[in-house]
Structures are given as C-alpha cells and as structure tokens.
Amino acid sequence: MPGIALLVFREVLEAALIVTIVCAATRGVPRRGLFVGGGLILGVLGALLVALFADSLANAFSGIGQEVFNAGVLLAAVLMIGWHVLWMSSHGRAMAVEMKALGGAVQSGSSSLMMLLLVVALAVLREGSEVVLFLYGMVAGGAVGVLGGLALGVIAGAAVGFALYYGLLRIPLRHFFDATNAMLTLLAAGLASSAARYLVQADLLPALTDPLWDSSWLLSNDSLLGQTLHILIGYDARPSGIMLVFYIATLLVLLGGMHRVARAAAPRAGHAAAAIAAPPRP
Amino acid sequence: MRRFFLAASLLLAGFSVQAGEIPEYKLVISNHRYEPAELKVPAGIKFKLVVENRDASPEEFESTEFNREKIVMPNSSTHIYVGPLAAGRYKFFGDFHQDTAQGTLLVE
8 A cells, every 4th residue: 555655645736736836826816716616626537537448548640649739738838837937927026015015815807717627627637547557456455444444545746735735825925926937937937848858758859968967966857856856847868959958948938928028018017027047957 | 819729830830840850769568567567768858658548448648747648448549649758757657557567769
C-alpha cells in the first residue's frame, strides 16, 4: 500500500498544485466553487475515458499518440492560462479594489472562469489517467490495499494543495492578484516546456542540446521539492534547449501581452498591473 | 511569436531530412523487470528505443536521468527517441513497479 499511496500522491500533487493556483486566482469570484468543482468532475471523467482508450491513443499517429495528446493537453492549458492572465491584467486591479470595498466579494467579471475550469479539468485528466492505468494494473495483479493507497495518496496530495492555498491567502490583497498572475505565468511557461519535452521524445522537435545543464546534484527531478518546483515554476534538473526556448517564449508572450493590455486598460495609471518579478529559469 | 514558429519549422524541416538513419534498440518488460537490465547504446547520437511490455498490466517507462516518460500498455510495444547522450550511465525504471523494474543505459 505505501507504494500505491506514494505514486498516487505524486500524480495528485501535480494536479492539486495547479488547482490551488486556479483557486487562488479566482479568489472572491462568485460561483467559482461551482466552476472548480465542475472542472474536477470533468477531469476525472476525462481521465477514465483516456485510460479506457489508452490502447487506441498509444497506437495513434504511428505510435506517438501519447506524446501528441499530452503535448496538446499541455499547450491547451497554456492557452487558457494565457487568456486568463491577459484578462486579469486589465481587471485585476479593479477586482482587488472591489474586494476591499465589499469585504471579499467580487461582482465584476467572471468571464475567464470557463478558461480556468478547463485548466483544472485538463490537469486532472492528464495526471488522473496515469493513476487509473496504474491502479488498473495493481488490481489486475492482485495487489492488496489499493483503495487505501488511493485514498491516502489523494488526501495527502490535496493537503499540500490546501496548505499552499492558505499560505497564498496571507499575501496582502493589494498584491494578491499580481502574485497569482505571476504564478499562473510561471505555471504556463513550465507547462509549455513540458509540452516541448514530449514533442522531442516523439521526435517531432529537435532537442537543441540535451541536456542544456545538469543541476540534479543540487535538486533532482524526482525529489519532492524538485517535483513541486517543476509544476510551480517549470523547474527541470536536465532540460533540453528547446524546453528553455518554449519556456522563455511563453514568458515573453505573456509578459508582453500583459503589459500591453494593462496599458490599454489604464492609460492614466503609470505603473499598471503588469508588474511582475523577474522569473527564475526552469 | 511568428518568428519563433518560423525558426521552429525550419529546424523541423532540417531534422526530418536526416530521419531514417536512426538506430534502434530494444527493451523488453517481463514480470515487471527490464530485459536487458543494462542496455548498451552509442554516445553522441539520437536513437530509437523500443519498449515491449509482455506483462498483463500497464507500465510507465520513465527516466529522470535522460528525461523521458511513456506508458506502455499490456502486451504491446511502443517507442521513444533518446539522445544524443554523453557517455555515462543513465538509470531508468518502471514507474508502476519500481521495486523490480530498474535498468541502466550504458552509453559509450
């Protein structure tokens, strides 16, 4: 059972961190629980479907269906997150002001909630389908304690998510949406670089020097911290060159877009909403 | 962004010309173990790694040392592209059966 719990935990952790950031980014938005919940349910259903059709998926595109699918899911999530951060850079300031005035409730705009619902669904679908396949193998192999392991793994993964969420809530309101926007931007850059990794594995993209560096002596990919930072900021101990290209391209596009949108939305406010700390490398 | 895509497609085009000369190596998963447990591959070139799963349960071929992961369905076979790698030893494992499914790429 410990082995089962550990694997489930690692998969759930990835999805939980993403869901947590989405929850923080939609703080105060009415009906956001409905949207996040809907995303979770859609994601679980999607995971079951993907696992059910894993054979056909594996054989699609002459054997690289899995990579194409994963890269597609990741890039779709990048697009949705991108949409949300651009939208937020014109509405975020107003939302924070409104939250202060109304004691936490935001009436204005929930227009990008649908995008975040899909981000949650895609995260759960991707990690969940691996859990389903793994558990299927365990049950087929007659392993004991499968349900217990599943429960333990899910609870532990969700607990880390909750801890991060309540940590994030300590950020002062004034900076809150700037912070969540920065986190979403780094998350999107990391997801884009993961998509590049799948495309290299399928030989659809050149690696452009692999690995570009090796920092596994400092922080390895399979350590808990390494894995957490992998999701949060796209950390990779042995990235290929193309992964860095995808990472930086995503950052540049989003930061540039945020800057423009913010300037267009608030021409009088000189230092508008797009301010964001210099991002670390993946 | 457009320039980035242009660069990417040029690289893609350049790469597909040299496809076809890629050597192939094979791993078999049986009883949740890799066979061979140590696979010799050449350094400095890209190669195709075929992984065949003869077990009745799915496995995930994974390496954090050369950064690859792919699910291999029961009684079927899949492939990934690896490298070019520098000479050395690189561990890989089966994520779903880590107790037994362990192996090494010996790159030389």
